[in-house]
Amino acid sequence: MNIRYTADELAFRDEVRAFVRQSLPADIATSVRLGKHLNKEQHQRWQRILSTKGWYAANWPVEHGGTGWTVVQKHIFQEECAALGAPRLISFGVNMVAPVIIKFGTEQQKACYLPRILSGEDWWCQGYSEPGAGSDLASLKTRAVRDGEHYVVNGQKTWTTLGQYANRIFCLVRTDTDARPQQGISFLLIDMDSPGISVRPIITLDGEHEVNEVFFDNVRVPVQNRIGEENRGWTCAKYLLTHERTGQAGIGTSKAALAHLKQVAAQETCDGRPLIEDPLLRAQIADIEMQLMAIEMSTLRILAAAQAGGVPGAESSILKIKGSEIRQAISHLMRKVLGPHALPFVEAELNPAFAGEPRHADYSSAPASEYFNLRKLSIYGGSNEIQKNIIAKMMLEL
């Protein structure tokens, strides 16, 4: 047994490191490190840099513009980017709908959509959740009724992340109301500028406009925009959800957040000494760092199995639970490190373009709101309780 990367993998890691260090714009790195709300332009600028390098669609097959990397290389790339402070890629296009199009789409659909994702021309959002369909996704009610060469879509989607930036949405819609819940669903690609679509912001508890409601009022969608067969959309959805879960442990992101926390704790003081010297705080940091090490080792074991041709099963549910808990724990500790300075809530300071004097320090503006924002981690992508159901069913056969 051997827990270390091979020489080739280490060389690849160094190549990624060198590239990210050189190419990641300083303003983007700073926004990420300080927990500010990245704007659309910043996201797109980083995507373009990666796309130019040929590294944007890392998970795609080579013939569509992918990298041909091994699963270990993909992991290294993702974790190195995060650890060096690159923004998390908005995955809806490149890592969610694209794999579904590649797997289930027609040649025409591939030719139409994939290049536009690669170039950044299209910004996709996800139309899954509904007011009455959260963890129980299959109970969704948005209807699509066939009318000649079109579907007529009526209903409402919600929690649509960054839908305000999107020009396209992929949706699960009900095309058969008589079948069992999973069997009457189809997978549709819809233009956001179609007549009858309206988007309304949902402001979350941290004051952020990250998610939206999307309303469909007699929206006409060409039948050719359907991926896969009619009423077989659940297959696409399940395939996509497995893509969504892998890599969700967010090890690199947690490493970066923990490193930042240590830096801040070295600057904040208590009893005239840097807070980082406080044994109680150090113990809490140590606890998190050791748990992070355990998730990293579990991830490497799953990757090694996948590299050898295995298909990750409910083990990724364990990673999702543990990974989200750790990111939440770090954000909790970060808030505590700031003491009273976590209290001021000055929204202007959360804007990446803010150029004024911060109230306390540049690092103190965002952590409290970020802490509240990150409560989402244990809710989305299949809540942590759903993950436990999956473990109980798939691994324990209970």
Add this chain to the structure above:
Amino acid sequence: MDFNLTEEQQMLQDTVARLVREQYGFEAREGFYRSEVGFSTAFWQQLSELGLTAVPFDEALGGFGGGCVDNLVIMTELGRGLCLEPFLHSQIFGGGLLQQLANPDQQQTLLPQVVSGELQLAVAFEEPQSHYRLNDVACRAEAVEGGWRISGRKSVVIGGDSADRILVSARTFGEQRDDSGISLFVLDPAAEGVSRSGYPCIDGPRAFDLLLEKVFVPSGAMLGEEGQALGALRYQQGRAIAAQCAEALGSMEEVFSLTLDYLKTRKQFGRPIGEFQVLQHRMADICSELEQARSMAIMAACVADEPDSDDRSRRLTAAKYIVARAARFVAEQAIQLHGGIGMTWEYSLSHHAKRLVMLSHQFGDDDHHLGVYAQLMQTA
């Protein structure tokens, strides 16, 4: 990266697993526990005959040349069977110290019998006041004509009256908690001035307290350089920690499977209790903790043979911390999920639970290792 056992290691696993399955049924174990030495001498004999006692030693010294991954394989199976023999303390910890520090003379006179399993070792390092700190050594050795005279107390030395030689840490110079000044001696328990009082521990194995009153040991009994034993003690304790993580892993795997079976077969309110979601989620939690512990036990085995470094120390400390906490969680939840039956002496589960909880009282508990890691952690 490679998480597979070699063919040889798989054979080793099969051999130990079969031996434990055939020889170490729960009732047999109860008999070994109640016997005079507190374990099975016949089982130890078989470990010896199959060459398993030689696994952790270099080939040049008559060993099998196994590394800590081989130890992982053996200890996982011994842990699954709740075996009482002092394999870890004698062959891995004591044997490791001997192999690292012995001079050619000691290699010839002592090592072959340890490798073969004829002679069992115990390591006496805890003292009444030391609380897991290897450097806190009040026990003193004074230089006298032809050797040393050792006086002091050692507490809870694992391995019973069967230990044929005891490796004792004693201070030859310096203050009580200084890092330097600690020497290691090979002690014959029959020497004059040695009193040992043995007892069973709550999780099964035997241990003893040691009172040393001006015990004479010849100069040739010192292991390694005078006053410089702490580094080796720490290094070998790291290997022992890796082995202990494996032992806990085997025990946790057994508890996991007993508990899962119980959820599927025990019926209440007309259905298997495993159909209740609250119990399913608890079992999913056990599964997650076990998975993390398994990852850390594997990691510990992979780094324990590396040369000493901060990275190795951090990883071994982290492994001990994560495994100790997982072990306690699994033990407590398994008893809870079993209900009353989990509280009884007659069911193996309760003995696994005791072992899993009490393992943390050797080589430092989770608080101790949390403190160690907090010190070693990189902050810039």
